[in-house]
Amino acid sequence: MRPKSDDVRKAILAAATELFTRDGYAATTMSRIARTGGMSTSNLYVYYPSKLAIMLEIYEPWLKEQVSALEARVAAEEGAEAKLRCLVRGILEDIPADPDGYTRALVQAVSVTGPPDGYTSDLLRWAEGRILEILNQVGDFGRAGVSPEAISYMLMLIFDGVGLRRDLPPRPELSARLHEAMVSLLLARVRAPAEPA
CATH class of the missing domain: 1.10.10.60 (Homeodomain-like)
Incomplete structure (x- = not known):
């Protein structure tokens, strides 16, 4: 060989x-x-061995870089609301809007492949774990009776949907409302430890 x-x-x-x-x-x-x-x-x-293996080799380092940069941007914000706005904007707008179409290609790949193609959810679980770490920096969701793991999972599901719709005509008025709704929903359930009740 x-x-x-x-x-x-x-x-x-x-x-x-x-x-x-x-x-x-x-x-x-x-x-x-x-x-x-x-x-x-x-x-x-x-x-x-597969087209998926090629896609993941291209996409994985890019996604990890994007999520790490988002984590740094969120950490630089002051207060729970600013941190949540930054997180929501990053997951629902900034990363999926990449000009090279990586998000669209990966979401397409995941939608048409499965375990027989060599697909594993390792990268997805990594991303959910990093988002969970970001959420834990924002505040104590568990204290408010909300599973931060479920929030991380929900944000990744929405990310997938945004990635799939990337080539459709944009609806900026609804995107802005979605961002506001997500931030309001999350803020209603948590207060950052440093902020007064």
């Missing part, structure tokens, strides 16, 4: 990124990735 080439791997990822960005995940095939990357489909399979 000959060693795998970093140059070939980079060519695969560049080709896949181009196709996912332009055409979306569903319309991109392994043979198109191979052709765009200048190789045979059989050679592509030597490097990646």
Whole structure:
């Protein structure tokens, strides 16, 4: 078995990124990735067992960087309301609005794959865990009788929906109302420890 080439791997990822960005995940095939990357489909399979594996290699570091940056932005805000506004805006607007269409491609990928394709929920669980950490910085939701895990899960479900609708005509008036509703709902259930009752 000959060693795998970093140059070939980079060519695969560049080709896949181009196709996912332009055409979306569903319309991109392994043979198109191979052709765009200048190789045979059989050679592509030597490097990646599936289109999903390629997508995750591209998307995972990007999502982790986005969520880490959001965590830093939330930490820099003062008070529960400002922190929640920053979190909600990041999850429902900033990250899904990426110009390269990574969010759309990943949501498409997850919607058409499952365990037989090698899909695991590791990245989703990681994101939910980081959002949970952010929520715990905002205040004590548990004290208010609300599961912060459920809130994290709900935010990721909404994130998925926003990602799927990315190519539809925007409805900014409803997006703004959704953000306000989410912040109001969360604020009604928690007070940051440093804020007076």
